[in-house]
Amino acid sequence: MPQPWSAPVATAPVRSTLAVPGSKSITNRALVLAALSGGASTLTGALQGRDADLMIDALRALGVPIDVDGTTITVGAHGGFRGPATIDCGLAGTVMRFVPPAAVLADGEIRFDGDPRARERPMGTVLDALRAVGATVDGDALPFTLAGTGAIAGGTVTIDASASSQFVSGLLLSGARYDKGLTVHHDGKPVPSMPHIEMTIDMLRDAGVTVDDSEPNTWRVEPGPIAARDWVIEPDLSNATPFLAAAAVTGGEVTITGWPARTTQPGDEIRGILEAMGAEVTLADGALTVRGPATLSGVDIDLRDVGELTPTVAALAALAEGPSRLRGIAHLRGHETDRLAALAAEITGLGGDAEETDDGLVIRPVPLHGGPWRAYADHRMATAGAIIGLVVDGVSVDDIGTTAKTMPDFPERWTRMLTGAN
Numbered sequence: 001m002p003q004p005w006s007a008p009v010a011t012a013p014v015r016s017t018l019a020v021p022g023s024k025s026i027t028n029r030a031l032v033l034a035a036l037s038g039g040a041s042t043l044t045g046a047l048q049g050r051d052a053d054l055m056i057d058a059l060r061a062l063g064v065p066i067d068v069d070g071t072t073i074t075v076g077a078h079g080g081f082r083g084p085a086t087i088d089c090g091l092a093g094t095v096m097r098f099v100p101p102a103a104v105l106a107d108g109e110i111r112f113d114g115d116p117r118a119r120e121r122p123m124g125t126v127l128d129a130l131r132a133v134g135a136t137v138d139g140d141a142l143p144f145t146l147a148g149t150g151a152i153a154g155g156t157v158t159i160d161a162s163a164s165s166q167f168v169s170g171l172l173l174s175g176a177r178y179d180k181g182l183t184v185h186h187d188g189k190p191v192p193s194m195p196h197i198e199m200t201i202d203m204l205r206d207a208g209v210t211v212d213d214s215e216p217n218t219w220r221v222e223p224g225p226i227a228a229r230d231w232v233i234e235p236d237l238s239n240a241t242p243f244l245a246a247a248a249v250t251g252g253e254v255t256i257t258g259w260p261a262r263t264t265q266p267g268d269e270i271r272g273i274l275e276a277m278g279a280e281v282t283l284a285d286g287a288l289t290v291r292g293p294a295t296l297s298g299v300d301i302d303l304r305d306v307g308e309l310t311p312t313v314a315a316l317a318a319l320a321e322g323p324s325r326l327r328g329i330a331h332l333r334g335h336e337t338d339r340l341a342a343l344a345a346e347i348t349g350l351g352g353d354a355e356e357t358d359d360g361l362v363i364r365p366v367p368l369h370g371g372p373w374r375a376y377a378d379h380r381m382a383t384a385g386a387i388i389g390l391v392v393d394g395v396s397v398d399d400i401g402t403t404a405k406t407m408p409d410f411p412e413r414w415t416r417m418l419t420g421a422n
């Protein structure tokens with residue numbers, strides 16, 4: 001059992017300038033594209049964390065040579081994916097949704113499993129889509145087995161991607177390697193996390209793949225090679241948000257260096273969200289600075305496109321002066337944990353007033369008190385507890401180690417931020 005982590009209280013407004021590690025989403029897309037290219041690629045500035053490790057191990061299991069030297073990853077040339085293999089997806093959505101569409105190109109049986117909670121995360125849509133384009137798949141959720149034959153026909157699939165944008169991204173990443181390419185058509189409630197689909201399309205184009213996204217809810221990748229190349233990974237802007245929130249809740253000033261001028265990362269939207277809550281936000285010379293207000297305002301906001309930011313925004317809302325309504329995020333019930341239930345339970349557990357709605361949360365201002373904060377094996381639940389703990393004495397997070405999914409040294413970085421060190 002992990003020891004509870006006493007969240008440090010900020011005894012003064014937080015003032016710090018810091019950098020954050022590489023983006024999970026960009027690192028894991030670059031790894032998949034590098035592996036699919038069959039040639040030699042490098043990644044610089046890559047994430048070092050559990051989700052990247054799981055992706056590296058998955059691709060190695062398929063026969064891809066990969067060397068890791070800190071944040072530089074070298075993916076070697078290979079002659080095609082090999083089976084049989086067993087792949088551990090851990091709790092990584094990017095591994096469970098991005099690797100199977102690639103693994104169907106292997107010549108042998110590939111078995112997938114993951115953490116207990118991963119077995120509950122939505123997966124059937126991807127597996128049905130793979131069946132529809134010619135793959136043999138045994139199962140509808142983790143664990144499942146693919147019987148690869150070395151080639152996939154491809155064609156057109158209609159899916160309901162309202163539970164996760166990763167269904168679309170995973171299929172598009174591999175589609176160019178299918179004989180007829182791949183057209184993915186979405187039919188259902190709106191697709192969440194659209195910027196993550198734009199990220200997929202941008203990176204496919206960077207690798208020389210022809211993608212047609214001119215029709216809403218339809219994406220077409222033409223069959224053809226995926227180019228090996230060198231990828232420079234942007235810092236993880238979603239992982240920057242707890243640090244920026246620290247400035248917002250303490251009336252301090254935090255600067256994140258290396259903030260990209262143009263990005264598809266949804267984390268960039270934190271700028272507008274913090275402004276709406278009363279913070280002063282400046283992006284200049286590749287650095288983002290947030291100055292916290294004397295009191296935070298509540299917000300009424302649709303987070304469908306940036307659902308990943310919900311735990312940070314909910315923590316801010318729990319400390320705001322006015323009520324907040326977070327909308328458009330029913331799909332968060334299928335994330336690392338049911339994030340709507342978890343956030344409502346943990347905020348309420350500290351004396352707050354948070355309630356689930358059909359598609360989000362309502363959070364009303366009530367003074368909070370200390371107490372346990374459960375992370376539910378969810379990195380962003382853990383960091384949400386850390387944010388609240390900055391200004392509420394006596395918050396202890398039961399499993400801060402779960403931040404290893406995307407930031408293994410989160411506790412040390414948090415302490416360094418509090419001491420003003422870089």
Ligand SMILES: O=C(O)C1=C[C@@H](OP(=O)(O)O)[C@@H](O)[C@H](O)C1
Nearest residue numbers: 025164165166192193196307308
């Ligand atoms: O493609 C990606 O890298 C991601 C897409 C999003 O998933 P959902 O669309 O399931 O929310 C996001 O929440 C997740 O953290 C990363």
Ligand SMILES: C=C(OP(=O)(O)O)C(=O)O
Nearest residue numbers: 091092093094308335336
């Ligand atoms: C939803 C998330 O992760 P995953 O990639 O496992 O879906 C997340 O990091 O917020």
